[in-house]
């Protein structure tokens with residue numbers, strides 16, 4: 001991993017970003033997003049549904065272009081997807097025709113690493129996520145939690161500076177989800193990529209992150225940045241500690257307020273449209 | 279993959295819990311399964327025998343149902359005699375090899391062109407707009423209608439015949455390939471690009487294998503339609519070919535021979551479609567697993 005001066009790699013700079021999505025009318029998904037995420041930092045994004053969290057993540061991944069603003073990673077403008085920024089979706093996107101091992105080795109294959117070496121390294125990463133015995137299985141033969149672990153191994157083998165995760169554990173049951181969170185923290189501690197993590201689950205955001213960005217209803221802006229100054233490693237019962245509960249109350253109040261406002265906004269829009277129909 | 283199996287698997291994913299590792303079958307279960315499979319084979323054979331028996335009875339008794347009459351339909355025994363005569367005939371191998379060459383040449387070109395065109399049309403909106411409309415106009419035109427033009431366009435009747443079997447196979451292959459490419463989960467392409475895949479790698483690693491099940495389906499159907507067009511194609515033939523044999527029997531009013539020709543075409547068509555499905559299954563071990571688990 002390269003470093004920039006004394007700073008770790010993976011610094012994400014967002015300046016005054018607006019993103020419009022194509023559609024019947026050009027539609028403003030996020031507006032006026034500005035923040036800097038330090039290299040190696042773990043940052044979560046929460047906010048009401050539809051506020052543009054996935055959209056923002058997709059822009060950092062390079063799948064779509066902001067209509068205005070500056071989006072830089074380590075001082076370089078993002079111009080498209082690349083292996084320096086890995087993406088994990090809510091549902092796995094493993095190649096169904098490749099075994100777990102070959103899926104993990106995929107990134108190395110793309111960068112021209114020889115077959116034997118990439119398989120050896122892929123085995124290592126499968127071991128890292130506890131799936132050494134499942135290397136010959138196809139994705140369809142794995143459980144949801146296993147699929148996400150393979151997905152994470154597949155992203156990490158590229159040694160990305162930034163890992164983007166869009167509700168990666170959203171489809172898992174509570175126990176698997178907790179185990180995956182611990183696994184992620186362990187790996188993050190070891191490899192130290194910057195993580196940008198979207199979730200609906202405030203507990204999850206607080207357990208994992210250094211900082212939580214709360215977004216407003218649409219078009220999404222950053223309403224508040226909450227510093228999670230809880231000591232690491234965080235014990236399992238941290239969710240019942242007073243500090244944690246205080247942070248959680250703050251987040252909850254903000255998100256609920258935004259959800260309420262988005263509903264009011266929706267109703268107002270409906271009221272405006274009603275006479276037209278009548 | 280057929281539309282119904284897509285619908286089925288989509289419906290079952292919501293109902294069933296996430297796929298779990300397969301439980302090894304116990305000895306008893308395996309035996310039970312084998313017995314069941316044998317049962318199914320027996321049923322199929324029985325059904326075939328029953329059909330032939332009904333046919334025999336209907337034509338021996340000159341069954342007349344008003345709109346449908348068996349009075350002039352040759353009985354299976356007559357057909358068997360005609361088939362025996364054909365098997366004895368020195369012309370048989372010439373009939374079969376000529377037809378095989380025509381079908382496989384037409385099918386082969388259709389497969390290459392259909393897959394190549396389908397891949398680019400499926401990937402690019404612009405090429406779809408440019409190429410699909412003229413192809414859609416050609417699609418409904420039956421092989422018979424092509425005969426005069428095929429004779430005019432190609433220097434030999436052999437090539438004209440191959441052209442007709444080609445037209446028969448092209449559209450199933452093309453349309454299934456397009457459908458397969460367009461049905462690929464866009465997240466697969468996106469995440470591959472985030473893992474460092476460039477244009478070509480996305481094509482070779484994601485688009486092609488992703489469309490493969492659909493391509494194989496298209497090839498199996500195209501193989502069938504290629505045989506389907508054989509009689510039409512071999513109307514132009516001078517001497518040999520199973521289709522020509524069938525057509526000639528019609529003009530000579532050898533009804534038993536017509537049925538022999540029909541059965542030959544049916545059997546060869548079924549066998550070659552089956553061969554394609556088998557090759558497809560060998561090429562895509564993951565596909566059956568996926569279907570079983572989703």
Ligand SMILES: Nc1ncnc2c1ncn2[C@@H]1O[C@H](COP(=O)(O)OP(=O)(O)OP(=O)(O)O)[C@@H](O)[C@H]1O
Nearest residue numbers: 021022023027029048049050051052053054055056
């Ligand atoms: N392809 C698209 N074209 C047009 N509008 C879109 C498109 N995708 C999403 N949108 C809209 O953009 C807004 C932001 O969507 P986005 O998926 O980023 O929200 P989100 O915060 O991730 O929501 P969720 O929490 O439900 O996942 C939504 O209001 C959605 O309706």
Ligand SMILES: [Mg+2]
Nearest residue numbers: 053054055166
């Ligand atoms: Mg989302």
